[in-house]
Amino acid sequence: MGEIKKTEKLKEGYEQWEEKLKGRPELLDPDGKKYMTDSGIPVKLLYTPLDLEAIGFDYSRDLGFPGGYPFTRGNREAGYREAGIRTKQYIGFGSAEETNELYKYMIKEGNQVISIAYDLPTQSGYDSDNPRVLGEVGKIGVPVCSLEDWEIIFDGIDLGKILVGSVCNAQASVALAWHICTAEKQGVQLKDLKGLTQNDILKEFIARGNYIFSPEPSIRLVADMIVFAKENVPNYIPIYCCPYHIREAGSNAVQEIAFGLANAIAYIDRVLKRGLTVDDIASRMTCLITGRHRDFMEEIAKLRAMRFLWAKIMKERYNAKDPQSHKLSMWDYEGGIGFTKEQPEINIARAAIAAVVGALAGVEDIGLCTMDETLGVPGHKALTIALRTTQIVMHETGIGNTVDPLGGSYYLESLTHEIASRAEKIIEKIDGMGGMIKAIESGYPQTEITKSAYSYQKRMDSGEYPIVAHNTFRSEEAQETRAFYRAKPEMIERHIDRLKKLKKERDSQKVEKALDNLKRVAEKPEGNENNLMPPIIDAVKAYATVGEICGVFREVFGEYKEITGV
Amino acid sequence: MNGKRKIRVLLAKVGLDGHDRGVKVVATGLKDAGIEVIYSGRHQTPDQVVSAALQEDVDFIGVSNLSASYMELLGKIKGLLKERGMEDIKLLVGGIIVDEDIPLLEKMNVKPFPTGTKLQEIVDYIKANA
Numbered sequence A: 001m002g003e004i005k006k007t008e009k010l011k012e013g014y015e016q017w018e019e020k021l022k023g024r025p026e027l028l029d030p031d032g033k034k035y036m037t038d039s040g041i042p043v044k045l046l047y048t049p050l051d052l053e054a055i056g057f058d059y060s061r062d063l064g065f066p067g068g069y070p071f072t073r074g075n076r077e078a079g080y081r082e083a084g085i086r087t088k089q090y091i092g093f094g095s096a097e098e099t100n101e102l103y104k105y106m107i108k109e110g111n112q113v114i115s116i117a118y119d120l121p122t123q124s125g126y127d128s129d130n131p132r133v134l135g136e137v138g139k140i141g142v143p144v145c146s147l148e149d150w151e152i153i154f155d156g157i158d159l160g161k162i163l164v165g166s167v168c169n170a171q172a173s174v175a176l177a178w179h180i181c182t183a184e185k186q187g188v189q190l191k192d193l194k195g196l197t198q199n200d201i202l203k204e205f206i207a208r209g210n211y212i213f214s215p216e217p218s219i220r221l222v223a224d225m226i227v228f229a230k231e232n233v234p235n236y237i238p239i240y241c242c243p244y245h246i247r248e249a250g251s252n253a254v255q256e257i258a259f260g261l262a263n264a265i266a267y268i269d270r271v272l273k274r275g276l277t278v279d280d281i282a283s284r285m286t287c288l289i290t291g292r293h294r295d296f297m298e299e300i301a302k303l304r305a306m307r308f309l310w311a312k313i314m315k316e317r318y319n320a321k322d323p324q325s326h327k328l329s330m331w332d333y334e335g336g337i338g339f340t341k342e343q344p345e346i347n348i349a350r351a352a353i354a355a356v357v358g359a360l361a362g363v364e365d366i367g368l369c370t371m372d373e374t375l376g377v378p379g380h381k382a383l384t385i386a387l388r389t390t391q392i393v394m395h396e397t398g399i400g401n402t403v404d405p406l407g408g409s410y411y412l413e414s415l416t417h418e419i420a421s422r423a424e425k426i427i428e429k430i431d432g433m434g435g436m437i438k439a440i441e442s443g444y445p446q447t448e449i450t451k452s453a454y455s456y457q458k459r460m461d462s463g464e465y466p467i468v469a470h471n472t473f474r475s476e477e478a479q480e481t482r483a484f485y486r487a488k489p490e491m492i493e494r495h496i497d498r499l500k501k502l503k504k505e506r507d508s509q510k511v512e513k514a515l516d517n518l519k520r521v522a523e524k525p526e527g528n529e530n531n532l533m534p535p536i537i538d539a540v541k542a543y544a545t546v547g548e549i550c551g552v553f554r555e556v557f558g559e560y561k562e563i564t565g566v
Numbered sequence B: 001m002n003g004k005r006k007i008r009v010l011l012a013k014v015g016l017d018g019h020d021r022g023v024k025v026v027a028t029g030l031k032d033a034g035i036e037v038i039y040s041g042r043h044q045t046p047d048q049v050v051s052a053a054l055q056e057d058v059d060f061i062g063v064s065n066l067s068a069s070y071m072e073l074l075g076k077i078k079g080l081l082k083e084r085g086m087e088d089i090k091l092l093v094g095g096i097i098v099d100e101d102i103p104l105l106e107k108m109n110v111k112p113f114p115t116g117t118k119l120q121e122i123v124d125y126i127k128a129n130a
Helices: A002-020 A049-054 A059-063 A096-108 A147-153 A172-185 A202-208 A215-232 A243-248 A253-273 A278-282 A296-317 A344-361 A380-396 A410-432 A436-442 A444-462 A489-505 A508-523 A533-541 A546-557 B021-032 B046-056 B070-083 B099-107 B119-129
Strands: A086-091 A113-117 A163-167 A195-197 A286-290 A330-334 A365-368 B008-013 B036-039 B060-065 B090-095 B110-114
Touching (some): A059 A410, A086 A096, A096 A380, A096 A489, A147 A172, A147 A489, A163 A172, A172 A195, A172 A215, A202 A243, A202 A253, A202 A444, A215 A278, A215 A436, A215 A533, A215 A546, A243 A253, A243 A286, A253 A278, A253 A444, A296 A344, A330 A344, A344 A365, A344 A380, A436 A444, A508 A533, A508 A546, A533 A546, B021 B036, B021 B060, B021 B119, B046 B070, B060 B119, B070 B090, B070 B099, B099 B110, B110 B119
Parallel strands (some): A086 A113, A086 A365, A163 A195, A286 A330, A330 A365, B008 B036, B008 B060, B090 B110
């Protein structure tokens, strides 16, 4: 009886409050046309317990307790009291030597996880001396042709202590081999080796664009890596799914998590066919996701919805038993899309808000695009500022003192629920199409992302979507020119000379034999008995180059021709 | 420009950079403005771009590049256009264009549309220069 009375009183109060604003439709926005989230979810002027009642909110079912199913409130029982946010910047440029120095510098400054930025030739499986890579060597990341370059990059950096992740996908198998071989040489026991490879190839087809082979052989390589890692490097994360790039390519927040999860589902389904259990993969999969300053309540809700949906999918769809499988650890990155070229210093403020978003959502790792993101590859100063920004949020704001501090907010919980429901509908649609590989082949996600990106652009150009210093509050003052990193021709030359020397001096018979063997296995059908990882490792140990190894795959698998969706 | 024929623009991602958000948005915007657009996709080589331009009989080639390799690639495209007698085709470049490269691009007769350009500016430029 008491509860009913309370609800009635609440309704009465709400109506009285609404009454006072009756003549002000521009404030109340009753049709939800003016005030909405970035994803187009209408935002009410006020949220109360009535909104939670309307969605049938159930604390135990929808939130639970931190460290417990459905993990909406976070993966750890004691949140950041247990472990603070790990700083994880995406870095690398010029040459192996410069990158080695840069990593040592960033470690000294407190960056905890190194995420390697490879240049485009490396990510595309070409050597730096290939004519196809004109103008690209060392530009947006470090060029790595062979194990030798990896050894230089990590010279004096203990791979048994520092967690390293490779941001690459199409040639991720080769990067895993570099990591394993370098760690072995440093004396790290493989059963203890920690590290990550991005390896989310499906999102390359719909967002980031660094594929080489078509989806089928690409996903075979992904499955080979996951199966191999389980047996040989059990502490290594052989894949992390990347809603991040889908968002940066133009999707909204709902599509970001829906497409990201649909990709993860495709990988899980594939490795189940290879004889692994869902716990074998789900317990070790993590995620890279955006956490933006823009419309930040929706971002916090999205990050919580992502954790909730992951847990639900693993439990209900896959019947995963290991609680570890229900947890999705997240690396949140403020993407550069929301940054301006105008007055680049103000991007520091945007990044700071983004770091707060990640912290309020309880993510494990944070990386921030630097203020120079819209201009070029950041130098030391911009990188350090990004790192310091996350450190300030972790150590000065007190956000970590309590777990999920915004949990229970009527607005946040309403949004979390709405985002999860909308994302589930998209996943159902993809299921109906026969899964993500089929959806990609039909061009569905590509077209949806482009539609969404175009709508943002039109709203941005019209000024309806305000961007400070760009389409509103523009500064009349002349812009200061910023110093950012540009690849040094002499370092690139040195790198290519080293590659030539390596090709001359290595045991060419051994290389040839390793590549022949790789080809033989690649020509066989996919299966655990034909896992490509062991022959890739043999080739890498013989100092075969990424261009040679991917060249074998290009020959056997062919190259992918994209569906543009335009 | 012959008024009977729609303006034709070839858009392409040159080099190895895969970020195609910008170029796809531009493709959609130009189409909405009544311009004929042929988007040839990612990872195009200069030779592929020039061959497609010839085959499609375009008035403009717009290349997108966010990996700082545009100077080298545009140089190559320029050379090929000259070699094949296609110098009447106008070149545009979009993406992350470094400020100090802008005068160099203009000298090469390449119109840059750096980050932050409005769609209408590109449409207006194409219509005015067709």
